[in-house]
Amino acid sequence: MKVLIADDNHFYRCALEATLREWGYEVTAVADGEAAWAVLESDAAPRIAVLDWMMPKADGVEVCRRLRAMPRPEPTYVIILTSRDGKASAAEALEGGADDYVTKPFDRGELAARLRVGRRIVTLQTSETVVYSFARAVDGKSPFTRGHSERVKGYALALASRLGLSGADQELLRRGAILHDIGKIAVPDAILNKAGPLTPDEMAVIREHPVQGVRMIEPIESVRDVIPLVRWHHERVDGTGYPDGLAGEKIPLLVRVLAVADVYDALSSDRPYRASLPTDVSLSILRKDAVGGGLDPELVEEFCALPMHRLNTIGVGAVMQPHERTPGTMRMKAAPV
Known part of the structure; x- marks a missing residue:
């Protein structure tokens, strides 16, 4: 040295x-x-x-x-x-x-x-720097993931501020949002960018990314506190999420906050299988997802009460130009991958 x-x-x-x-x-x-x-x-x-x-x-x-x-x-x-x-x-x-x-x-x-x-x-x-560099690399793997973690961070912190969460919780949420998808570094680009429906095998690969993310950050003591956010951000309130099938309040509050932000960004930004959805449509789908047992209903209502201009400001740059989109069939999901 x-x-x-x-x-x-x-x-x-x-x-x-x-x-x-x-x-x-x-x-x-x-x-x-x-x-x-x-x-x-x-x-x-x-x-x-x-x-x-x-x-x-x-x-x-x-x-x-x-x-x-x-x-x-x-x-x-x-x-x-x-x-x-x-x-x-x-x-x-x-x-x-x-x-x-x-x-x-x-x-x-x-x-x-x-x-x-x-x-x-x-x-x-x-x-720790290497870990955050990997997280940035995930965002750069695909035009459809570019900026995702930063926007999720912005949406999550906006909701956390509305909820009156402590500064310590907001800092943990900030770091967790940046790292939540780090496991996607192990997902082949062909799957991330696929315009058509995923096969069961491809979906199985996608569903491994929270566990892969935990394996990447677990050896580093300074980021171990974000492990719940990385591992459980695809859990559902009704217990049908992955990887552990947690339900209700067994899913920590900060994870439920992050999940709302993650789903909203998936809806309001371009994906290989569809163009971005307007803000009002994205919020409507969030509510339907909560009614269907996916997201925390109370957190969704708080998120939907955020000023629309604030959501749009966070999402600036989320929508790619039409010529940058990959044409393909619709592959709608209840939650993002």
């Missing part, structure tokens, strides 16, 4: 570099804050940085503040290294955006342990 060392003290810089190379790290060493910033703002920035607090041109905490002001999906883990001691100094470094703090002269065992913590965290960040 790449590590940046920034320290204007030649002795400490060389000692740190030799120690980290001994431990197997790939090290870049610089002598001042501006040189450190030049490395950290690049696209190839190291995943861990050990920055001396007191350096010429820019101190370590200032470099850290700049770094935290630059949004990145995989931010560098920063350890501030300084001869300053005391709780106030540690708090100042952490408030400046540092992730950890080590005093000089550094203890090899302590530094090694803190670097291991940093490695675990950046590895977790990398794994």
